[in-house]
Amino acid sequence: MRKSLLAMAVGLLLAGGVGAASAADKLKVGFVYLGPIGDLGWTYQHDQGRQALVKELGDKIETTYLENVPEGPDSERAIEQLVRAGNKLIFTTSFGYMDPTLKVAKKYPNVHFEHATGYKRNPNMSTYSAKWYQGRYIQGLIAAKMSKSGVLGYIGSFPIPEVVSGINATILAAQTINPNIKVKIIWANTWFDPGKEADAAKALIDQGADVIMQHTDSPAPMQIASERGKLAFGQDSEMIKFGPKTQLTSILDTWGPYYIERVKAELAGTWKSEDTWGGLDSHMFAMAPYTNMPDDVKKMAEDAQAAITAGKLHPFKCPIVGQDGKPIECKGGDHLDDGQILGMNFYVKGIDDKLPGK
Amino acid sequence: MQLVLEKRAERSNTIALVSPLIAIGLTIVTMVVLFAILGKNPLLALHAYFIAPLTDGYSLQEIAVKATPLVMIAIGLSLCYLANAWNIGAEGQFLIGAVAGSWIAVKTQGTDAGAWVLPAMLVLAAAAGALYALIPAICKVRFGASEILTSLMLVYVADLFLDYLVRGPWRDPHGFNFPTTAEFDPVATVPLLIEGGRLHLGSIIALLVVAAAAILLGRTIKGFEIRVVGAAPRAARFGGFNANQLIVLTFAISGALAGLAGIIEVSGPVGHLQPGISPGYGFTAIIVAFLGRLNPLGILIASLFLALTFIGGEQAQIAMKIPLDVTKVFQGILLFYVLACDSLILYRFKLVFSNRQVSRGAG
Numbered sequence: 001m002r003k004s005l006l007a008m009a010v011g012l013l014l015a016g017g018v019g020a021a022s023a024a025d026k027l028k029v030g031f032v033y034l035g036p037i038g039d040l041g042w043t044y045q046h047d048q049g050r051q052a053l054v055k056e057l058g059d060k061i062e063t064t065y066l067e068n069v070p071e072g073p074d075s076e077r078a079i080e081q082l083v084r085a086g087n088k089l090i091f092t093t094s095f096g097y098m099d100p101t102l103k104v105a106k107k108y109p110n111v112h113f114e115h116a117t118g119y120k121r122n123p124n125m126s127t128y129s130a131k132w133y134q135g136r137y138i139q140g141l142i143a144a145k146m147s148k149s150g151v152l153g154y155i156g157s158f159p160i161p162e163v164v165s166g167i168n169a170t171i172l173a174a175q176t177i178n179p180n181i182k183v184k185i186i187w188a189n190t191w192f193d194p195g196k197e198a199d200a201a202k203a204l205i206d207q208g209a210d211v212i213m214q215h216t217d218s219p220a221p222m223q224i225a226s227e228r229g230k231l232a233f234g235q236d237s238e239m240i241k242f243g244p245k246t247q248l249t250s251i252l253d254t255w256g257p258y259y260i261e262r263v264k265a266e267l268a269g270t271w272k273s274e275d276t277w278g279g280l281d282s283h284m285f286a287m288a289p290y291t292n293m294p295d296d297v298k299k300m301a302e303d304a305q306a307a308i309t310a311g312k313l314h315p316f317k318c319p320i321v322g323q324d325g326k327p328i329e330c331k332g333g334d335h336l337d338d339g340q341i342l343g344m345n346f347y348v349k350g351i352d353d354k355l356p357g358k
Numbered sequence: 359m360q361l362v363l364e365k366r367a368e369r370s371n372t373i374a375l376v377s378p379l380i381a382i383g384l385t386i387v388t389m390v391v392l393f394a395i396l397g398k399n400p401l402l403a404l405h406a407y408f409i410a411p412l413t414d415g416y417s418l419q420e421i422a423v424k425a426t427p428l429v430m431i432a433i434g435l436s437l438c439y440l441a442n443a444w445n446i447g448a449e450g451q452f453l454i455g456a457v458a459g460s461w462i463a464v465k466t467q468g469t470d471a472g473a474w475v476l477p478a479m480l481v482l483a484a485a486a487g488a489l490y491a492l493i494p495a496i497c498k499v500r501f502g503a504s505e506i507l508t509s510l511m512l513v514y515v516a517d518l519f520l521d522y523l524v525r526g527p528w529r530d531p532h533g534f535n536f537p538t539t540a541e542f543d544p545v546a547t548v549p550l551l552i553e554g555g556r557l558h559l560g561s562i563i564a565l566l567v568v569a570a571a572a573i574l575l576g577r578t579i580k581g582f583e584i585r586v587v588g589a590a591p592r593a594a595r596f597g598g599f600n601a602n603q604l605i606v607l608t609f610a611i612s613g614a615l616a617g618l619a620g621i622i623e624v625s626g627p628v629g630h631l632q633p634g635i636s637p638g639y640g641f642t643a644i645i646v647a648f649l650g651r652l653n654p655l656g657i658l659i660a661s662l663f664l665a666l667t668f669i670g671g672e673q674a675q676i677a678m679k680i681p682l683d684v685t686k687v688f689q690g691i692l693l694f695y696v697l698a699c700d701s702l703i704l705y706r707f708k709l710v711f712s713n714r715q716v717s718r719g720a721g
Binding site: 030036064065066067068070071072073074076077078080081082084085095096099107119158159160161164189343345356 | 416420423424521525534535536537541554556623627628629630632634635636637669672673675676677679681682
């Protein structure tokens with residue numbers, strides 16, 4: 001018995017060795033994930049993108065991922081481990097990996113890095129992100145139409161420009177429908193914590209909000225809104241199964257096409273450091289079907305989506321007035337320019353709250 | 359009929375020494391079964407976990423980097439536990455040390471402050487950690503408050519205080535509102551030992567701490583007092599040892615070491631202050647202290663071993679596509695076997711055939 005076990009083990013070892021050798025000439029692509037791949041939100045969507053990549057180019061590449069990598073000192077090691085395992089193109093998929101990615105990138109100039117949602121670049125380090133504020137604008141229109149109380153509930157993660165611009169886009173849109181719309185904001189100070197997110201949703205509903213919007217990643221707020229018979233928007237992924245009668249729409253992160261494009265460039269030897277910031281026209285994200293709303297609201301949402309995609313409607317169209325009543329300088333002609341949106345650090349007029357740290 | 363745990367009359371010293379090895383052996387056997395069930399090659403998996411990280415300089419460095427804070431905190435905790443003082447709040451002392459040291463780094467940022475910055479940061483961090491640990495210690499000796507509860511609750515206070523600072527006054531003005539300070543200046547950074555690597559001066563400091571603790575416990579009267587107060591409180595009282603004084607002393611030392619570990623982590627591998635600087639080092643160190651049997655050398659080995667499981671776990675994820683959860687299961691199984699083996703050294707199973715209630719306090 002013992003001998004046969006040993007023989008089996010040796011056999012397995014040899015089989016493993018052969019498998020490893022045949023994979024050696026494929027391009028190795030690595031991914032670093034913030035959450036578990038089963039978070040049903042942010043990390044889940046990145047992994048869906050990776051799977052789309054494997055489906056498309058699986059015969060030429062081999063992918064590896066590290067999940068649940070905290071945004072502290074461990075992330076630098078995780079990234080470097082992927083480099084040392086022979087990965088030549090590495091996607092680091094959270095803002096907090098910015099400095100660690102840059103450190104490793106400087107150390108390994110022959111490896112290419114792609115950092116999601118950051119702003120630091122290097123000749124071998126690109127950044128990529130999406131103009132989610134466009135989707136938020138559409139959500140703002142729907143929310144204002146659907147809210148009976150005129151109070152929206154917004155669960156923020158961190159007061160970084162990406163989140164702040166989402167809040168502003170929502171309110172600017174809602175004000176075109178209902179000039180007196182109110183928004184209550186709770187900062188969860190986390191990207192993924194179902195317990196905290198659920199508590200925030202409960203608190204917002206108790207304060208009179210009847211449409212819940214979230215910039216955190218778990219489906220917990222959707223479930224709470226569903227229990228209380230309110231409406232809500234999903235985040236990152238399709239969340240309709242958590243609120244079949246609750247979800248109005250959801251911003252779907254669709255990373256697959258981008259990952260395929262970048263890996264193709266790497267395979268062709270044409271990869272170079274870029275800053276990609278894609279909108280609805282670039283398929284970096286999509287809107288989930290418009291559900292649980294009357295046909296006229298649905299039509300309005302679809303029209304707005306078409307106008308934004310065609311470049312006819314800009315969510316940050318001037319004039320935009322800040323909380324202090326003074327107009328914001330208009331650097332992009334008839335709308336705010338990308339730099340102003342990427343560094344957005346103010347609330348627009350009509351938000352009855354104080355931006356943390358201001 | 360009942361199955362009871364009965365204290366053994368005598369314990370074998372040899373068994374006590376090999377018990378951790380038996381535990382590791384049993385863990386490996388269990389993992390082989392688990393890998394086989396998962397359809398992974400057990401030999402390759404074990405190789406990825408235990409051998410691969412030991413075969414190249416880079417991984418060895420990473421193991422040392424990961425083990426450094428664990429060693430320093432666990433050494434301090436072991437002194438407390440030997441003296442029967444239950445400091446559970448090393449995580450908080452770690453964070454307060456990091457905050458106090460970072461204060462100097464943040465305030466001197468961009469100025470041409472000299473080489474005094476880093477030493478001052480280390481000293482201030484140790485002092486702050488010690489003071490923070492003295493709160494539960496003094497509450498204990500003065501008012502009889504449970505140090506387990508007070509030290510644990512102060513962890514959350516420290517955590518939220520750090521959070522407030524990096525979101526408010528210390529936030530990097532060019533950091534797009536993200537909760538972090540700016541990167542520390544080079545004079546506020548722990549120097550690297552190997553160019554291009556991550557091994558830093560902190561690992562040397564950790565080794566010095568191990569040596570100092572070994573001397574303290576093995577060669578000095580104070581060390582003897584600590585051990586006697588913990589092992590035989592009555593004998594210690596007859597010997598005129600002041601148990602309260604030792605609680606205060608061991609808490610202060612362990613707080614200072616945790617604080618020092620905090621600032622070394624922040625000014626070394628991290629490079630700036632941010633929330634989440636500790637993935638629970640203060641709590642993992644409690645496990646390390648007991649795995650190392652509250653012995654300085656044992657703690658050094660235990661922390662290196664635990665660090666190995668982290669690094670090996672990542673390599674197994676990369677090389678074998680083994681999920682991270684398996685690494686966590688692996689660490690849990692290891693602890694289970696260590697505790698089980700320890701229990702069976704001190705106790706044995708006995709079948710009791712009468713219906714008489716076995717009183718618990720009698721033995």
